[in-house]
Amino acid sequence: MNELKHRLEFFSFYDHSGIEKHLGEMAEKGWLLKEIKRVTWVYRRIKPKKLHFAVTYYPNASDFDPEPQEGQMIYRDYSEYAGWKFVCQSAQMQIFYNEEEEPIPLETDPVVEVQTIHKAAKKSFLLPHFIILGLSILQAALFISRLLDDPIGLLSSTTNLSTGFCWVLLFLLCVIELCGYYRWHNKAVKAAENGEFLETHSHTLFHRMILAASVFLLVYQLINMLSTGKRMMLTIYVLLIGYMITLIAVVNAVTQFLKRKKVSRGANLAVTLIVDFALAFAMIAAITFGTLRASQSGLFHPEEDTYEYGGMTFILYQDEIPLSVGDLQDIDFDGYIRESRESESIFLGQRVVHQWPRHDTSPTVKVPSLSYTLTIIKEPALYDWCKDGLLKKRTDKAEEDGVVFSRYYKEIDATPWLAKEAYQYHFGEGILNQYLLCYEDRIIEIDFNWEPTEEQMRIVAEKLAR
Amino acid sequence: MPRPKFQTLTEQMFYILLCLKTECYGIDLFDRIAEKTNRRVTVGSGTLYNLLEQFxxxxxxxxxxxxxxxxxxxxxxxxxxxxxxxxxxxxxQAADYSAVFGGED
Known part of the structure; x- marks a missing residue:
């Protein structure tokens, strides 16, 4: 029979009423809180009994204190004298229990209680929540800006969407926590003026939902990467999860080690911060450098050949592509790279394809090359937005030899392309062989290094628009 | 609007201060207040600690x-x-009460 039980608990920092009630229920089931760890709360088995719990706050305490401050110990002495036994503390939160049937509460003055909680909250609850709220608003602004600037790039990537959703979850968490706190605090101040205590409201269900959504996102991302076979992205994803776990574990271990060595609060905080930043920087650098080197050496594409050119290693991609130069014209050249990159979300699917000669092909050899981006719009409501986004993205001004040229797509006859709409790219007075083609559920942007014939346009439509 | 601090005293504040007319250990205040008020006024240990700090x-x-x-x-x-x-x-306050209800007892 297990004597210890570890539980994930979902209480807000200030939710003393919720915690007291929960601990009382656990004691009646035979479990007494022993310790609050970084992730879980640890309970020890006891004979089931009715206990009264009190959660109080000591604003000057910190997680980095090597041992309880003298004031805290005096507080505990007073409490013990009044029959309240100390259970454990977590930063500023102190938990006591009392076995008497009707004990004198630890807090008998509601004004003092509210003031103490607010003082503690200002130090360790409100500031970090406001910082995360600010960051999530900044991320939301960046997300919206990118959504307006490059809707296809954003909406076709599960990674981008998941990251955005993670920030939405953090934003919601901060809003609920901060609104919940201020709502309680304002009412508690008024109640205290009349000599009344106000209980806090728990948001445990909301916290559980946030955790469930986060786990769902992690798993969904993992499945998405496994199913699309993106070895490099999958490797980075796993490394980043490992990075987060290692960082939290190491930083926590450093703090606990320094506490055991009775290092002062300030020194502990400084060393922990330095280790945190140094480790984060070193690990991100190692992941970036490592994956870059692995990618360059073809480690993520073991089935592909590589070749050397200009002191660098290039992968000789030979991916399956829906339309190749060979489909459009007879060509006797075996030095092509065929590269296809796909991304997909619930809104959009995007496939970027290049068929280029190898870098080590002699400049004197002129071979046709082809690039195209196939965007499949799963949600029809997004069609015009994506099309307009692409047209806008390609409209700009470029300077060449001091002369400013406009670059833009101009509508052309869509009939040869069997499309709904067709556009051709213009560079000043010049016309390029780059086209934007609109079909029922997809938009194709295609770039030839030759002028396509009507027959070739029809083949493009047959190969890519179906 | 919150009242200015200590402009008026709560009953607990009043008795803590009253019991400190003569020197007293913090922990002994529980008994001293109970004795003085015949257990009518009780002060929680958290409240006593915080009020002593504030005083x-x-x-x-x-x-x-x-x-x-x-x-x-x-x-x-x-x-x-x-x-x-x-x-x-x-x-x-007592005088005001007496003025209103003084003759009724």
């Missing part, structure tokens, strides 16, 4: 002895003034 910060009491974690306190002149003002306020 010290406001200069209404001062530490007399520090013996490890045992500390004794005594009322300062400022504390006596605050207590006296509260007493006057209570007297006025």
């Amino acid at each position: 010290l910060d406001a200069g209404m009491i001062r530490e007399v002895k520090v013996e490890g974690r045992r500390r004794s306190y005594i009322l300062t002149d400022m504390g006596k003034d605050v207590l006296a003002k509260e007493y006057q306020r209570l007297l006025l």
Whole structure:
């Protein structure tokens, strides 16, 4: 029979009423809180009994204190004298229990209680929540800006969407926590003026939902990467999860080690911060450098050949592509790279394809090359937005030899392309062989290094628009 | 709107200060208040600790002895003034009551 039980608990920092009630229920089931760890709360088995719990706050305490401050110990002495036994503390939160049937509460003055909680909250609850709220608003602004600037790039990537959703979850968490706190605090101040205590409201269900959504996102991302076979992205994803776990574990271990060595609060905080930043920087650098080197050496594409050119290693991609130069014209050249990159979300699917000669092909050899981006719009409501986004993205001004040229797509006859709409790219007075083609559920942007014939346009439509 | 600090005293504040007319250890205040009020007024340990800290910060009491974690306190002149003002306020309240209901007993 297990004597210890570890539980994930979902209480807000200030939710003393919720915690007291929960601990009382656990004691009646035979479990007494022993310790609050970084992730879980640890309970020890006891004979089931009715206990009264009190959660109080000591604003000057910190997680980095090597041992309880003298004031805290005096507080505990007073409490013990009044029959309240100390259970454990977590930063500023102190938990006591009392076995008497009707004990004198630890807090008998509601004004003092509210003031103490607010003082503690200002130090360790409100500031970090406001910082995360600010960051999530900044991320939301960046997300919206990118959504307006490059809707296809954003909406076709599960990674981008998941990251955005993670920030939405953090934003919601901060809003609920901060609104919940201020709502309680304002009412508690008024109640205290009349000599009344106000209980806090728990948001445990909301916290559980946030955790469930986060786990769902992690798993969904993992499945998405496994199913699309993106070895490099999958490797980075796993490394980043490992990075987060290692960082939290190491930083926590450093703090606990320094506490055991009775290092002062300030020194502990400084060393922990330095280790945190140094480790984060070193690990991100190692992941970036490592994956870059692995990618360059073809480690993520073991089935592909590589070749050397200009002191660098290039992968000789030979991916399956829906339309190749060979489909459009007879060509006797075996030095092509065929590269296809796909991304997909619930809104959009995007496939970027290049068929280029190898870098080590002699400049004197002129071979046709082809690039195209196939965007499949799963949600029809997004069609015009994506099309307009692409047209806008390609409209700009470029300077060449001091002369400013406009670059833009101009509508052309869509009939040869069997499309709904067709556009051709213009560079000043010049016309390029780059086209934007609109079909029922997809938009194709295609770039030839030759002028396509009507027959070739029809083949493009047959190969890519179906 | 919150009241200015210590402009009026709660019953618990009043008795903590009253019991510190003579030097007393913090922990002994529980018994002293209970004795003085015949257990009518009780102060929670968290409230007692926090109020003693607030009174010290406001200069209404001062530490007399520090013996490890045992500390004794005594009322300062400022504390006596605050207590006296509260007493006057209570007297006025009592007088007002008497003026209204004085003859009914």
